[in-house]
Amino acid sequence: MKKMTFIKFALPLILAFSSVQANAKWYSATGEGEDRNAAVNDAIRNIILQSGASVHIEESFKNGVMQKDSFSIKSTSPIKRLVVLNEQTSFHRVTVNIKAFINENQVKKGCSVANIKKTMIPVAFKYSDSQAYQGSMGIEGIEKIITKQFHENLRMIKTVNVKTPLNINLPKDYSKEVDNSFVFKNLTSIASRENAQYVLIGTINSVAVSKVGNNLLTNLLFSDTRSLNFDIDIYDAINDELVFHQNYQMEADWPYAQSDYIDIKGNNFKSTAYGQRMYGLLKDAAKDISYEIQCAPVSAKVIDIDGDDIIINIGKNNGITKNTEFTVVQRTSVQTTTGKEYESYEDAAGTYKAVSIYPNASKLKPADLQNNVLNININDVVTVQ
Numbered sequence: 569m570k571k572m573t574f575i576k577f578a579l580p581l582i583l584a585f586s587s588v589q590a591n592a593k594w595y596s597a598t599g600e601g602e603d604r605n606a607a608v609n610d611a612i613r614n615i616i617l618q619s620g621a622s623v624h625i626e627e628s629f630k631n632g633v634m635q636k637d638s639f640s641i642k643s644t645s646p647i648k649r650l651v652v653l654n655e656q657t658s659f660h661r662v663t664v665n666i667k668a669f670i671n672e673n674q675v676k677k678g679c680s681v682a683n684i685k686k687t688m689i690p691v692a693f694k695y696s697d698s699q700a701y702q703g704s705m706g707i708e709g710i711e712k713i714i715t716k717q718f719h720e721n722l723r724m725i726k727t728v729n730v731k732t733p734l735n736i737n738l739p740k741d742y743s744k745e746v747d748n749s750f751v752f753k754n755l756t757s758i759a760s761r762e763n764a765q766y767v768l769i770g771t772i773n774s775v776a777v778s779k780v781g782n783n784l785l786t787n788l789l790f791s792d793t794r795s796l797n798f799d800i801d802i803y804d805a806i807n808d809e810l811v812f813h814q815n816y817q818m819e820a821d822w823p824y825a826q827s828d829y830i831d832i833k834g835n836n837f838k839s840t841a842y843g844q845r846m847y848g849l850l851k852d853a854a855k856d857i858s859y860e861i862q863c864a865p866v867s868a869k870v871i872d873i874d875g876d877d878i879i880i881n882i883g884k885n886n887g888i889t890k891n892t893e894f895t896v897v898q899r900t901s902v903q904t905t906t907g908k909e910y911e912s913y914e915d916a917a918g919t920y921k922a923v924s925i926y927p928n929a930s931k932l933k934p935a936d937l938q939n940n941v942l943n944i945n946i947n948d949v950v951t952v953q
Contacts, residue, residue: 592648596667604655607662612647613855615668633755638802646670660759661844681952684719684887685729686861689762690719692735693770695800703776706826707794710775713832717847718770721854729886731762731928738769745867752808759805763881763928765867766858767805773797773815777822796846800853802860806867806949812860819847866952868894868930870944876934878920880950883930892922894932894950920950 599611649669656663692715704710712856715733722730738754755767774797793815802812818843824830830837837843866886872879882888896918920932932950 578752579753580813590734591814592669592671593666594669596653596665598665599639600661600663600851602661604662604664604843607655607664608636608652608666610852611664611670612627612650613664615647615666615670621816623866627740634929656838658822661848681866682727682862683865683931684866685891685953686766686864687729687731687764687882687886687947688766688768688861689731689764690715690722690733690759690768691758691770692733693718693772694737694845696773696799700773700775703774704772706777706824707775707830707832710832711772714772714850718850718854721851722768722857725854725858727858729764731764732911734758734762751757752803752805755803756808760869764802764862765806766811766953767803769801769803771799771801773799774817778819791821791823793819793821794951795841796841796849800857802857804867806869807865810856810870811864814856816849817840818845818849831906847863867897867949868945870948870950871929873946877949878932878944880932881928883926885927888922888930890922890925890927893931893935893953894920894922894946895953896920896951919953 579808589714594617596613597614597615599607599609600605601610647668648671651667653665653667655665663758693712695704695709700757718728719733722728736758759765774795776795778793778795796819797815797817800812800814800816801810803809804811820840822842823840838847868880870878871881880894895908919935922930924931
């Protein structure tokens with residue numbers, strides 16, 4: 569009887585364990601950082617993306633202990649085990665390879681639009697003002713290197729279709745005056761011309777050298793440092809929204825003299841503490857954008873009308889598939905008594921489905937002809953459900 573009782577009790581445990589094993593798997597990733605903790609956290613973020621987790625899941629690693637919100641991880645964490653396979657330190661930078669055992673039942677999967685690419689047009693990094701530009705003395709052209717490297721990082725994001733950066737000047741203080749209609753008209757014009765929904769703007773606030781002090785002995789003992797401070801702003805030019813704003817900053821030793829020639833494209837610069845920190849910061853910024861954009865709205869403009877059907881300006885290259893569903897937002901113009909014109913968008917009843925998919929366009933058909941949207945115009949907006 570005791571044996572039968574044991575079997576009856578143990579069987580659910582075995583089945584439960586088997587269920588966990590069946591719904592869990594090992595993921596591997598590489599991470600980089602200024603120290604071991606930062607490198608492991610970077611690798612964890614890469615694993616979270618691999619597993620398809622929601623952008624809201626944040627894990628952290630500190631001194632060998634998985635943590636969340638400064639407390640030990642509870643049993644609700646999807647990461648059940650984490651192993652650091654190897655670790656290497658080179659030029660003030662730590663690289664680690666890790667593997668993590670993740671219970672996929674506890675992973676909150678991404679949203680319905682996570683697999684649809686959002687088209688983004690970056691604008692080349694510019695200095696915020698003349699003072700920021702003057703601070704770049706001794707490292708001239710750094711804005712071009714930042715633009716190029718950041719663009720390469722963005723192209724690694726699976727949820728974004730990134731176009732070649734535009735080298736244009738935009739009005740100043742756009743990030744502080746997002747309600748200014750003049751600013752949005754500029755961004756809307758850029759997005760429309762480039763057939764993109766999102767416009768990314770990088771602003772360099774400082775790359776200045778900082779002296780240790782006026783004391784001669786101090787200057788002999790310690791190196792100068794140089795800062796890097798920049799803002800990233802992303803606008804949804806179709807829906808007139810600022811969807812991302814983040815400031816990034818760092819400071820690192822600067823071993824060069826004012827008269828030194830610096831090849832900022834070369835490996836020697838990349839291997840300095842400043843170069844390592846800069847490239848790491850640009851990579852972190854791209855990952856932050858990946859988290860933020862993953863579940864951002866996917867909208868498109870109506871570019872043609874074919875009877876009851878409509879043609880929109882996104883297609884196969886964005887991940888649109890047959891029967892992808894859209895809702896319609898109709899555009900209207902409102903004129904004030906002073907003659908100033910505003911555009912407004914209103915949700916319309918009815919659903920459309922993609923029936924024909926082309927590389928950069930799709931034909932949509934009303935899901936229900938009895939309740940289709942009337943009076944659709946070119947430049948009306950559709951949004952993926």
